[in-house]
Amino acid sequence: MDTTEILIKIRKIVRSINLESKKIQKEHGVSIPQILCLQFLRNSTNYQAGQGEIRKFLNLNSSTASGIINRLETKGLVARLPKRGDKRTVTIALTSKGDQLMQEIPSLLHEQLTEKLENLDDSTLENIQTSLELLEKLLELDHLEASPLIANDDFTDASLNN
Numbered sequence: 001m002d003t004t005e006i007l008i009k010i011r012k013i014v015r016s017i018n019l020e021s022k023k024i025q026k027e028h029g030v031s032i033p034q035i036l037c038l039q040f041l042r043n044s045t046n047y048q049a050g051q052g053e054i055r056k057f058l059n060l061n062s063s064t065a066s067g068i069i070n071r072l073e074t075k076g077l078v079a080r081l082p083k084r085g086d087k088r089t090v091t092i093a094l095t096s097k098g099d100q101l102m103q104e105i106p107s108l109l110h111e112q113l114t115e116k117l118e119n120l121d122d123s124t125l126e127n128i129q130t131s132l133e134l135l136e137k138l139l140e141l142d143h144l145e146a147s148p149l150i151a152n153d154d155f156t157d158a159s160l161n162n
Helices: 003-028 032-042 051-058 062-074 096-104 109-118 122-138
Strands: 048-050 078-083 086-094
Touching (some): 003 032, 003 109, 032 048, 032 051, 032 062, 032 078, 032 086, 032 096, 051 062, 051 086, 062 078, 086 096
Antiparallel strands (some): 078 086
8 A cells, every 4th residue: 555645645634724724814804722721611610711721622732722812802802700709819801892703603524523523433432532543652642742633733733823
């Protein structure tokens, strides 16, 4: 078997993620990780969550999560609310502007893939899982943090000036 075909398939996946990310950024002015943060808040009780909860959901380090939240706050899509009785703690809340943006965002690649994966039988899912674990091992990617959601710019988002 020619390994070039495997590399081409991986490149197609990476390219589709890059294209989606660029399209969303251009059309809506937010990155995929920022959208994921907004989605998390939209699905949270009272449209609010602590920064630690957001960080855990995105599976990112504190500084990256903080950068995402800072940029969303600058755009007026989230607000930091001081916690009653403890001014050191803040809650991140989705604003009406953030909710409006989420209504405009199309279904993301990871949502489409999740729906299709859920329709596969267990044996097929296990085969996909095993194959991906092997690729991860071959590429020595065990040390990398990654969100459970497909996004091209999970880690570069902290360095963006949006």
